[in-house]
Amino acid sequence: MERGKKLEEMFALQNRLNDDTNGPKWREGVTKQGKVINWKRCIVMETAELIDSFSWKHWKNIEGGIDLENIRIEMVDIWHFVMSYVLRFKDPKAAAKLALATWKESAVRLPQRWSEADNGRIEELLSPFEDLMALALVKSEDPLYMEELLEQFWECVDAVGMDFDQLYRLYIGKNALNQFRQQHGYKEGYYKKLWNGREDNAVLQEILATDPDITYEKLLDRLEDLYATVE
Structure with a gap:
């Protein structure tokens, strides 16, 4: 199956999951129980969990290292929320088309095996994910903003080394x-x-x-x- 079709399938599945889980008004920002939905806050919090898969804390785990498997799982969780945000404004086919057009490679690539030298690169290695978090905190719903958010997500996927x-x-x-x-x-x-x-x-x-x-x-x-x- 080509990439565009796989994107359509993912957006359609996410659309259905949101319908089933949150009810018919989720695009208006509320669940069927009347609880407010904030997809961008979800992106921020899941990205924070991803960052905690790095040994970034200077006061413990001084040998460093990353939990690469968990980082990949967190990227998938973030993808659920990025798609949900886009689906607020676009149907699954249009959302897939936009996602396909915004693919972007990263200048940063996480090491598959951590070395002592990588401890000195922690700020560089965290930068794609912190940039995604910063973008998700921006209070904008401009179409160009949506493209930028998708581009930054794809940069993170590439940085993790996921195809x-x-x-x-x-x-x-x-x-x-x-x-x-x-x-x-x-x-x-x-x-x-x-x-x-x-x-x-x-x-x-x-x-x-x-x-x-x-x-x-x-x-x-x-x-x-x-x-x-x-x-």
Whole structure:
């Protein structure tokens, strides 16, 4: 499947998830319970979680290092919210077209293996993500702003060393899990996040590692089968 079609699929899935989770007024900025939605604040907070995957604190973990696997997961979480923000103003096809046109490479690339020398580069390595956070704090809904936000997101994806297909596979997986959670009482508080001692995210990663080409519907079926065994 070409990149444009994959983007259309992701935006369509996110659109459906938002409809199912938040109700018909989510584009107006409220859930079906009347709670205010702020997608850009979500981007800020998820980016802060990503930054905490770096050993940036000078007062501890002085050897440094990064949790690259978690950074990639956080990028997928951020993508949910970037897409949701764009979908407030555009239908899935138009949103996909814009996202395709704004792809941008990064001048920064995270090391796949951390070395002592990388400790001195921490500000440089964090810069794409802090730039994304700063953009998300800007109170603007100008179309050019939306393009800039997407461009900065793609820079972050490239900085992490993810290719587009990796982002697509992880997004499809995480979207399926989010949809599954909603169908099994996540908002109501009775969903079981621990599946026989393992977090559902870890179970999802194992499924994707075993069958990286699994379809969205088959993934939902597989989650259903495994959840049925949870005590």
